[in-house]
Amino acid sequence: MQLRRTFVEGMTGGLLGAMAQPGRALGANDRIRLGIIGSGAQGQALVRAATSCPDTEIVAAADVYTRRLEEVTALAPGAKTYLDYRHVLDDKSIDAVLIATPQHLHCQHFVASLDAGKHVYQEKTMAFTVAHAKRMRAAYQRAGRRTVQIGNQGCSQG
Numbered sequence: 001m002q003l004r005r006t007f008v009e010g011m012t013g014g015l016l017g018a019m020a021q022p023g024r025a026l027g028a029n030d031r032i033r034l035g036i037i038g039s040g041a042q043g044q045a046l047v048r049a050a051t052s053c054p055d056t057e058i059v060a061a062a063d064v065y066t067r068r069l070e071e072v073t074a075l076a077p078g079a080k081t082y083l084d085y086r087h088v089l090d091d092k093s094i095d096a097v098l099i100a101t102p103q104h105l106h107c108q109h110f111v112a113s114l115d116a117g118k119h120v121y122q123e124k125t126m127a128f129t130v131a132h133a134k135r136m137r138a139a140y141q142r143a144g145r146r147t148v149q150i151g152n153q154g155c156s157q158g
């Protein structure tokens with residue numbers, strides 16, 4: 001995965017690149033609005049990388065651990081914080097979500113995000129079980145035109 005050194009280029013070419021129109025300067029109402037589910041160590045790295053991209057903003061964060069929410073608002077001031085990730089998905093103004101929860105929760109958060117119409121960037125490992133992987137594939141297929149990217153820093157760094 002392209003985190004840290006090359007994440008910006010990776011996101012521009014991947015999730016954010018697919019959503020944005022190249023060469024177009026976005027107005028305030030056209031910026032890509034991101035929410036994050038799971039703002040622990042890797043989630044905060046994603047927030048730092050995403051906020052370094054032009055025309056993007058982190059507008060909401062969900063975590064079950066309040067300390068993590070305090071840390072993420074230090075990185076993304078103004079982001080709304082929630083203990084229940086479903087509030088992020090209920091926000092129609094959010095275009096895409098970053099998912100960095102523990103692996104056994106990936107399926108739940110990935111499927112719910114796509115079902116809510118969001119584009120998704122999710123941390124590895126994609127699925128915890130084969131059954132999870134099948135549910136995630138089905139969610140992607142029924143979502144239609146949604147961009148999904150699974151990050152694996154170990155496979156792409158360097």
Ligand SMILES: NC(=O)c1ccc[n+]([C@@H]2O[C@H](COP(=O)([O-])OP(=O)(O)OC[C@H]3O[C@@H](n4cnc5c(N)ncnc54)[C@H](O)[C@@H]3O)[C@@H](O)[C@H]2O)c1
Pocket residue numbers: 001003037038039040041042043062063064065068083085100101102103105123124125151152153154
């Ligand atoms: N890209 C990479 O190479 C790379 C590197 C490190 C970690 N990761 C992946 O990132 C993910 C997170 O790892 P981490 O090291 O940041 O772990 P972490 O424990 O620091 O962060 C996970 C966060 O998820 C939160 N969480 C737990 N249940 C939740 C729920 N129901 N709703 C919302 N938030 C919830 C936790 O409170 C915690 O803050 C894992 O899947 C891990 O494999 C990927």
